[in-house]
Amino acid sequence: MKRIVRNIRELSRLISKIENFELFRNDTIKYLLNSDGFSHVIGFTGPPGAGKSTVCDKVGKILLEENKKVGILAVDPTSPFTGGAILGDRIRMSEAIKKGAFVRSIGSRGGIGGISKRTYLSVLSLENFGMDYVLVETVGVGQSDFEVRYIADTVCVILTPESGDYIQAMKAGLMEIGDIYVINKGDRPGAEDARKEIKAILDLIPSHSDWDVPVIKITAIREEGIDKLVDYIKKHGEFIKNRKEKIVKKRKERFIKEYIKDEILFDIDSFFEKEIRLEDVLSHLNGRDLDRLKKRFVNFLSKKTGSNPF
Numbered sequence: 669m670k671r672i673v674r675n676i677r678e679l680s681r682l683i684s685k686i687e688n689f690e691l692f693r694n695d696t697i698k699y700l701l702n703s704d705g706f707s708h709v710i711g712f713t714g715p716p717g718a719g720k721s722t723v724c725d726k727v728g729k730i731l732l733e734e735n736k737k738v739g740i741l742a743v744d745p746t747s748p749f750t751g752g753a754i755l756g757d758r759i760r761m762s763e764a765i766k767k768g769a770f771v772r773s774i775g776s777r778g779g780i781g782g783i784s785k786r787t788y789l790s791v792l793s794l795e796n797f798g799m800d801y802v803l804v805e806t807v808g809v810g811q812s813d814f815e816v817r818y819i820a821d822t823v824c825v826i827l828t829p830e831s832g833d834y835i836q837a838m839k840a841g842l843m844e845i846g847d848i849y850v851i852n853k854g855d856r857p858g859a860e861d862a863r864k865e866i867k868a869i870l871d872l873i874p875s876h877s878d879w880d881v882p883v884i885k886i887t888a889i890r891e892e893g894i895d896k897l898v899d900y901i902k903k904h905g906e907f908i909k910n911r912k913e914k915i916v917k918k919r920k921e922r923f924i925k926e927y928i929k930d931e932i933l934f935d936i937d938s939f940f941e942k943e944i945r946l947e948d949v950l951s952h953l954n955g956r957d958l959d960r961l962k963k964r965f966v967n968f969l970s971k972k973t974g975s976n977p978f
């Protein structure tokens with residue numbers, strides 16, 4: 669791995685570039701993509717208000733006390749939905765910040781697909797810098813929560829005893845992506861019942877791995893149970909260690925495919941804008957015409973790029 673991010677200033681600058689969609693055409697991206705696998709990347713997902721930021725803060729603090737380098741990425745605080753959360757997140761991450769964590773938010777501009785690519789590149793920047801741990805907090809609404817599965821080595825799903833969470837979580841697919849399930853707000857009534865209920869739900873879902881998914885109860889604001897959570901996170905890191913190279917390769921492949929897919933989508937838009945009359949296409953649409961349309965698109969692309977891209 670070639671170090672291209674040598675200090676915090678460079679790290680900040682690089683993540684800003686990623687945020688602004690300056691997807692560099694020079695060697696930066698190549699070096700970034702070869703930074704994979706250096707850090708233990710931990711995703712924290714779950715509904716808004718479950719305590720993701722608080723848990724990140726406390727987990728970060730413990731790891732920092734072990735003299736590890738820790739970076740925290742909070743995804744999306746800029747949507748109208750969660751407006752103002754940037755400040756809130758920074759406040760809730762105050763202990764980790766005090767102890768020297770690098771904390772950064774990634775906005776939601778450019779849609780969800782945009783988020784996952786930018787988050788991935790930001791994680792890579794942190795890995796390149798040499799973070800031992802990278803903690804990624806998701807928004808808590810929709811697709812990006814699920815996508816953290818593709819970025820993180822270890823996914824922690826944070827839920828609370830409040831009713832309704834699990835049904836929502838199941839709908840959102842969260843019951844399939846967790847490596848560790850955390851019932852936070854253990855100070856509230858029903859926390860132990862909630863833990864058992866989640867365990868029962870998980871037991872119904874067929875497992876594809878030898879990892880026995882733990883369901884633990886914590887009270888993040890009082891720092892109760894956080895060391896247990898950190899232990900499980902480390903255990904899981906050990907568990908995947910010999911598969912990590914493969915995981916990292918898959919992740920890279922996924923990114924490159926997504927990247928090309930998005931570029932092609934963009935080209936398709938401009939193809940329709942410049943070359944196609946929708947009426948013509950609609951008036952005789954059958955399989956052969958669709959093939960012809962594809963060929964025209966490829967021609968359009970090769971004219972644009974100067975050579976046949978395929």
Ligand SMILES: Nc1nc2c(ncn2[C@@H]2O[C@H](COP(=O)(O)OP(=O)(O)O)[C@@H](O)[C@H]2O)c(=O)[nH]1
Nearest residue numbers: 716717718719720721722852853854887888889
């Ligand atoms: N009662 C209780 N409240 C908590 C606990 N952990 C976090 N909170 C509170 O829950 C609210 C939402 O927490 P936050 O970390 O911002 O949740 P996020 O939206 O998932 O990031 C905040 O007011 C926290 O102080 C806990 O263990 N017990």
Ligand SMILES: [Mg+2]
Nearest residue numbers: 720721757805
């Ligand atoms: Mg938060």
